[in-house]
Amino acid sequence: MNATARRPRKVVIAGYGMAGARLAENIRARDPRGERLSVTVVGAERHAAYNRVLLSSVVAGTLPRDAVTLHPESWAAEHDVTLRVGATVRGIDTAARTVSVHDPGGGPTALDYDALVLAQGSSPWIPPVDGLVHEDGSLAPGVCAFRTLDDCEEIAGRARAGTPVAVLGGGLLGIEAARGLAGRGCRVTVVHPHSHVMERQLDRGAGDVLAGTLAGYGIEFRTGTTAARYVPGDGVKLDDGGYVPADLVVVSAGVRPETGLAASAGLAVDRGILVDDCMRTSDPRVHAIGDCAQHPGTPPGLVQPAWDQAGVLADLLTGADSAGRYRGTAAVTRLKASGVDLASFGDVGSEPDSPEAEVVCLNDPARGRYAKLVLRDDLVTGGVLLGVPDAAANVAHHYTHRTPAPADRLAFLLGRALPEEAVRAPSPASMPGSVTVCECNNVPKSGLVDAWRRGARSVAGLAEATRATTGCGSCTGLVRGIADWLESTE
Numbered sequence: 001m002n003a004t005a006r007r008p009r010k011v012v013i014a015g016y017g018m019a020g021a022r023l024a025e026n027i028r029a030r031d032p033r034g035e036r037l038s039v040t041v042v043g044a045e046r047h048a049a050y051n052r053v054l055l056s057s058v059v060a061g062t063l064p065r066d067a068v069t070l071h072p073e074s075w076a077a078e079h080d081v082t083l084r085v086g087a088t089v090r091g092i093d094t095a096a097r098t099v100s101v102h103d104p105g106g107g108p109t110a111l112d113y114d115a116l117v118l119a120q121g122s123s124p125w126i127p128p129v130d131g132l133v134h135e136d137g138s139l140a141p142g143v144c145a146f147r148t149l150d151d152c153e154e155i156a157g158r159a160r161a162g163t164p165v166a167v168l169g170g171g172l173l174g175i176e177a178a179r180g181l182a183g184r185g186c187r188v189t190v191v192h193p194h195s196h197v198m199e200r201q202l203d204r205g206a207g208d209v210l211a212g213t214l215a216g217y218g219i220e221f222r223t224g225t226t227a228a229r230y231v232p233g234d235g236v237k238l239d240d241g242g243y244v245p246a247d248l249v250v251v252s253a254g255v256r257p258e259t260g261l262a263a264s265a266g267l268a269v270d271r272g273i274l275v276d277d278c279m280r281t282s283d284p285r286v287h288a289i290g291d292c293a294q295h296p297g298t299p300p301g302l303v304q305p306a307w308d309q310a311g312v313l314a315d316l317l318t319g320a321d322s323a324g325r326y327r328g329t330a331a332v333t334r335l336k337a338s339g340v341d342l343a344s345f346g347d348v349g350s351e352p353d354s355p356e357a358e359v360v361c362l363n364d365p366a367r368g369r370y371a372k373l374v375l376r377d378d379l380v381t382g383g384v385l386l387g388v389p390d391a392a393a394n395v396a397h398h399y400t401h402r403t404p405a406p407a408d409r410l411a412f413l414l415g416r417a418l419p420e421e422a423v424r425a426p427s428p429a430s431m432p433g434s435v436t437v438c439e440c441n442n443v444p445k446s447g448l449v450d451a452w453r454r455g456a457r458s459v460a461g462l463a464e465a466t467r468a469t470t471g472c473g474s475c476t477g478l479v480r481g482i483a484d485w486l487e488s489t490e
């Protein structure tokens with residue numbers, strides 16, 4: 001047999017974040033001995049990949065930084081992956097099929113590839129506010145972005161009890177940062193240009209209820225206005241003439257997909273790097289996944305699409321399923337803020353008088369509850385569930401799995417129409433094996449039980465074996481309950 005034909009194809013992954021790390025894992029799950037693919041991952045951050053979704057808990061001080069790491073130090077060697085952390089892909093030569101890598105320790109090198117995967121994520125957008133940024137592009141003292149583990153450590157290092165903090169941007173991340181900092185005893189004001197917070201995920205009613213709940217934790221809101229000027233050591237002047245005292249400014253004003261490298265290599269980009277259902281860019285040997293990719297019909301900036309894309313691309317690159325195609329993701333956004341239970345998905349803008357959709361809505365601001373269900377032909381096409389945790393998991397499950405909603409819509413919306421198996425499953429012991437415990441990673445109870453029997457004897461072990469708890473983290477309590485129950489049966 002021809003020896004050249006047996007050479008593993010070289011895959012280079014630019015970006016060791018949530019998408020790049022997941023792709024490398026998925027490739028090795030399908031090609032454990034590296035017979036089909038050699039894998040090199042180049043990551044610009046100096047750490048092992050970590051769960052970015054959990055960074056709000058690092059800011060809040062409820063999780064130590066080590067708890068968000070996705071891979072132990074030995075992971076790359078154990079899985080035959082060449083890992084270069086703290087190194088950056090600076091250029092792509094699509095004709096020669098090489099990338100140039102800049103490594104501060106070792107200078108520039110070239111790597112050749114058979115397939116290149118761009119998994120570069122996105123970077124924070126810093127609004128053009130006087131005083132936020134120095135001429136060289138660095139942030140002024142006391143100003144932090146909120147994207148990386150290093151950002152979180154800087155924020156946490158500056159946030160003392162009583163510190164006045166301005167959070168610029170009341171989207172999902174701004175709200176999570178604000179709640180975490182309020183929990184540390186900071187005096188937090190959120191400045192948001194829109195009329196209500198989290199306007200991408202919430203309608204006005206839900207936004208107002210959320211702001212009311214957060215006001216109960218001491219957070220102030222300035223909506224419908226923007227920051228005009230930051231004066232270090234003083235605060236932020238607003239364009240409506242207002243003023244917010246601030247020793248720390250956390251900028252959470254949105255993100256922009258990383259497209260510069262792709263664009264300079266001549267690849268087609270729009271808002272993100274354009275990809276088809278095979279995650280191919282305009283050059284068939286170059287792929288893009290995660291936040292930097294733009295796939296039609298996929299919501300930007302969420303981790304579930306990145307993971308789904310990594311699964312499909314691993315199937316295609318390894319040949320495990322050469323018919324695999326990515327068709328989009330029904331993603332659910334969950335706020336991770338202590339004391340607030342909020343899930344939002346799909347179409348949240350339809351109103352009860354909409355002629356095209358059936359809309360059921362309950363607004364109970366006095367108790368911090370707001371629930372909205374949008375249906376079309378009995379299928380859930382959107383929803384906001386704030387302060388109704390019993391309903392949230394079940395309704396979101398119907399949305400992501402496209403299963404018909406129960407006829408009693410109100411009971412469904414209030415969490416009283418639980419699936420039959422859940423009604424019969426008040427404890428981990430009696431819960432049927434088929435019940436999905438971790439929605440983010442689609443892990444059923446039976447998967448956890450199997451992993452336990454194979455030796456994963458702790459929540460951390462179960463997480464490593466099955467990935468349960470490693471998404472939004474909201475199932476951690478349930479996984480702990482299952483682990484406790486399994487331990488008690490031995």
Ligand SMILES: Cc1cc2nc3c(=O)[nH]c(=O)nc-3n(C[C@H](O)[C@H](O)[C@H](O)COP(=O)(O)OP(=O)(O)OC[C@H]3O[C@@H](n4cnc5c(N)ncnc54)[C@H](O)[C@@H]3O)c2cc1C
Pocket residue numbers: 014015016017018019020042043044045052053054055056087088089090119120121122146147148173258261289290291292301302303304306333334335336472
């Ligand atoms: C605080 C916070 C909370 C979030 N919460 C949620 C949530 O609740 N739900 C949700 O769905 N999503 C959430 N997100 C978004 C989620 O984290 C992203 O969708 C996800 O991380 C995307 O994965 P990615 O790999 O595409 O990008 P990233 O995880 O950002 O990884 C990209 C990596 O590529 C590196 N890189 C960039 N350019 C290069 C280069 N040229 N060479 C080498 N490396 C490079 C970057 O440094 C980075 O490490 C949150 C994000 C943040 C910041």
